[in-house]
Amino acid sequence: MKKVKVYVTLRESVLDPQGSAVMGALHSMDYKEVKDVRIGKFLELQIEEGIRDIDSVIKEMCEKLLANTVIEDxxxxxxxxxxK
Amino acid sequence: MKKVKVYVTLRESVLDPQGSAVMGALHSMDYKEVKDVRIGKFLELQIEEGIRDIDSVIKEMCEKLLANTVIEDxxxxxxxxxxK
Known part of the structure; x- marks a missing residue:
């Protein structure tokens, strides 16, 4: 069994309104030192090792379902x- | 300027319906080797160094706004x- 951590983030060039909202909230709470917030997803998968190569399986899953590669890395x- | 990466995940004991939905989707796409999916948030903050200690600032922000510590770590x- 493998534990796979996948991080999905918006591409640099894509606006992040959720991040802007969080930054606004932090500023209103007087955390003015925060200059930028970007929000992404963090996925933890448990994958059973099989015949298929785990790297190619993960890449396929990310491209097909987990990430929208047009706007996300x-x-x-x-x-x-x-x-346990 | 510091780059701070914050990972917010559901506590072990808390059900993750979003993760279950993604796992269901992966199974229906024939990725049966996936045994568990948990979904969390990933935040990237740019913080300007000030008078306050950066660790205590981050902890405060997490406890007050970024994470719901009742159900999230x-x-x-x-x-x-x-x-750049």
Whole structure:
């Protein structure tokens, strides 16, 4: 079993209204030192090792479902899952 | 300027319907090897260094606004921002 962490973020050139709203809220709470906020998604997947190469499986899943590659970038990390 | 990455995730004991929905979608796309999906938020903040200690500022912001500590955990990393 592998633990895969996927980070999906908006591309640099894409406006982030959710981030702007959070920054506005932080400024109104007097955290004026915050100069920029960008918000993305963080996914943690547990994947059973099979016949298919895990990297190509993850890339496929990201391109097809998890990220909208027109406006989003993604990156991922694969870790050995620790059994509890 | 510091670049701060904040990861907000649901606590282990809290159900994640969004994650279950994504897992269902992945299964229907024939990615049966995926055994669990948990979805969280990923925030990237640019913070100007001031008089206040950056760690305590980040913790305060997380507790007050960015994470709901009743159902969510957070962790963060501070990096030196690279000027472009």
């Amino acid at each position: 993604y990156r991922y990390e694969v870790e050995e899952a620790v059994s | 957070y962790r963060y990393e501070v990096e030196e921002a690279v000027s």
